[in-house]
Amino acid sequence: MKQTLNWQIASVKDTKSETANVKSFTLTLPAWMRHRAGQHYDIRLTAEDGYQAQRSYSIASEPEREGEVDITVERINDGEVSTYLHDVLVPGDRIEARGPIGGYFVWEATMDESLLLIAGGSGVVPLMSMIRHRAAAGAKNPTSLLYSSRNFEDIIYYNELEQLRSANHGVQVFHTLTRSQPPAWKGYSRRIDQDMLKEVAQPLGRSVQVFICGPTLLVEAAANTLVKIGINSNQIRTERFGPTGG
Amino acid sequence: MAEERFISRGFVGKRRGGEKKDRIPPGQYLTNDFPVLSAGPTPRTPLDKWTFAIEGLVKERISWTWQEFLQLPMQTYVVDISCVTKWTHLDMKWEGVSLDTLLEHADLDRNAMFVTAFSDGGYTTNLPLTDVINGQSFIALKYDDKPLAPEHGGPARMVVPHLYFWKSAKWVRGIRLMEKDKPGFWESAGYHNHADPWKEQRYWND
Numbered sequence: 001m002k003q004t005l006n007w008q009i010a011s012v013k014d015t016k017s018e019t020a021n022v023k024s025f026t027l028t029l030p031a032w033m034r035h036r037a038g039q040h041y042d043i044r045l046t047a048e049d050g051y052q053a054q055r056s057y058s059i060a061s062e063p064e065r066e067g068e069v070d071i072t073v074e075r076i077n078d079g080e081v082s083t084y085l086h087d088v089l090v091p092g093d094r095i096e097a098r099g100p101i102g103g104y105f106v107w108e109a110t111m112d113e114s115l116l117l118i119a120g121g122s123g124v125v126p127l128m129s130m131i132r133h134r135a136a137a138g139a140k141n142p143t144s145l146l147y148s149s150r151n152f153e154d155i156i157y158y159n160e161l162e163q164l165r166s167a168n169h170g171v172q173v174f175h176t177l178t179r180s181q182p183p184a185w186k187g188y189s190r191r192i193d194q195d196m197l198k199e200v201a202q203p204l205g206r207s208v209q210v211f212i213c214g215p216t217l218l219v220e221a222a223a224n225t226l227v228k229i230g231i232n233s234n235q236i237r238t239e240r241f242g243p244t245g246g
Numbered sequence: 247m248a249e250e251r252f253i254s255r256g257f258v259g260k261r262r263g264g265e266k267k268d269r270i271p272p273g274q275y276l277t278n279d280f281p282v283l284s285a286g287p288t289p290r291t292p293l294d295k296w297t298f299a300i301e302g303l304v305k306e307r308i309s310w311t312w313q314e315f316l317q318l319p320m321q322t323y324v325v326d327i328s329c330v331t332k333w334t335h336l337d338m339k340w341e342g343v344s345l346d347t348l349l350e351h352a353d354l355d356r357n358a359m360f361v362t363a364f365s366d367g368g369y370t371t372n373l374p375l376t377d378v379i380n381g382q383s384f385i386a387l388k389y390d391d392k393p394l395a396p397e398h399g400g401p402a403r404m405v406v407p408h409l410y411f412w413k414s415a416k417w418v419r420g421i422r423l424m425e426k427d428k429p430g431f432w433e434s435a436g437y438h439n440h441a442d443p444w445k446e447q448r449y450w451n452d
Contacts, residue, residue: 005449009252042448044273045254053259054273054332080260080275088256096252101449103435104285216282220397223287233287233367240282 006031007044010097012089013068018156021075022122023086024060027097032067035059037133038106038126038211038239041071041099045084055081058125058213059100062132069100072156074122105239107211109137114204117145118192118222120214124156126239127213131171135164144172146200148192148218150179174200192218194225201226210236266336269326271443274334280389281333282397285431289366289417290396298385298402299420300348302362303355309420312401316387318343323384325407327414328443340405342386345378345421358423362430363404363415371415371430372439373406375423382408385418410441410448 010027017023027041037059044054061070075086089095107115107130115134117127124147134143149155155175165173176188176196188196201208210226212219219240227233261267262276270276299309310318322341328334361373377383383406386394394400399416406413412432433439438447446452 005451045257045259046252047257047259048253051259051261052273053257053275056331078260080262084254084257093255094252095254101436104431216397220282220288227287233289236287238284238286240284 005098005101007096007098009094012091012093012095014091015089018072019154021086022072022156023075024070024072025085025089026061026068026070027095028068029097032069033100034063034066035069035100035129036103036106036108037063037129039100039102039129040126041069041097042101043071043081043085044096044098045081046096053080056101058129060125060128060132062129062136064133064136072122072125072128105211105213105237107133107209109134109139111209112139112141113207113209114142115144116201116204116208116210117143118210118212118214118218119145119147120192120218121149121154122156123212123214123218123239125213127211128157130211131161131164134171135169140170142170142172142204144174144200144204146174146176146192146196148176148178148214150177152177152180152182152185172200192222192225194229197222197225198229201229201231206230206232208235211239212236213239216240269336270334271328272446273448274328274332274443277333277335279333280335280338280398281329281331283329283331284397284416285369286367288396291366291401291417291419293401296401297419298348300352300423301420302422302424303358304423305353305355308351315343315385315402319347320387321384323386323405323407325405327405327407327411329411330437330441330448334443339390340384340386341388341391342384342402342405344381345383345385345404346381348385349379352423354423355425357425360424360427362422362424362428363418364420364422365415366417366419369415369417369431371413372428372433373409373413374427374440377409377440378406378421382406408442410438410443412437413441 014026040056040058057071060072076082293312296312301307386405404415404418
């Protein structure tokens, strides 16, 4: 049970721009291990003189894909690892990784309660792994994603989410744009609030399992409001940019 | 397993920290933020219902109300904190009550070797008694001269600066003394049992 998480040298198979400052990386792992949707990998960079930097990145892909994972990374302007991944790393490069890590913010398709996923910005990444896992496993539990972005151009996975929505597998997708909206925008246009959460959550019933990932203020507001409207706090799992821990 | 030396093509790094870099444990980066990380909604216990208890292997269970707790001698601590999510924040200023002060009130069973800190919301974390005594931990009520905010674990958080920050239980409501070690919330979910950042004890078997 207590497996050792060794560092392994992954190969970059592919990169994909998701938005102006968000990229996905497909990593091929020699010691691949099936992950649980919601887990992350640690990435370690080493300079020639031995200096090292590490960060954690959520897995975006479904566990059904063997031998590789996608991580989706937002470029932080004064960042150290995200800037390297965005600006330097290309297909064919190798990179040190270890994982999968994290045993709480995870969803399995065998959990058949209805599912409410709430994301802010790149907090959508681990939730996307859950949505993809749900689709790959053919799960039928009612599922809604409420996803807050600043502008339309900042929405990650927009097209894939539209396809999933229209495929009629029981996934509903609600977007809210907090800063600007395109003409004829049909989604929400404000920060996540109590009315919005009622509209999205109540059709999913009282036993809904909730996962929230995003910036602290969004997570705090959404989690506290859900408790206020009657959802039991032990049905709510949160992650606030940067997985797990103190 | 011996790790072969791997160089990341074209990586130089930011190397923040300057002359303070010796205070940054391996694999950590320096931040001046105070990131918030927790597994569920922030619990809120009204202060008139709040208590702090020492229980388990003690002759008699002890419990303080909030008002009683405020009467205990408070100290200021300026400490470096490292979170397993890789951030390190130097010189964080807290005010709180030393675990030594609290344990003076308790008559410990001689078999008491381990501590489980328990919190509102059901969180637990485990520590050897030898890691919490002798000035190594405290129950913080203030951060940066202000009452500790709920999202940072207020009203009271146990702080154990020499271990990764998940060992510093938010919303702490007491400690249970035990003869045998019992993995807590994250310790049962893949995270290291002891969690020394200088040994990079992040995950099981690190």
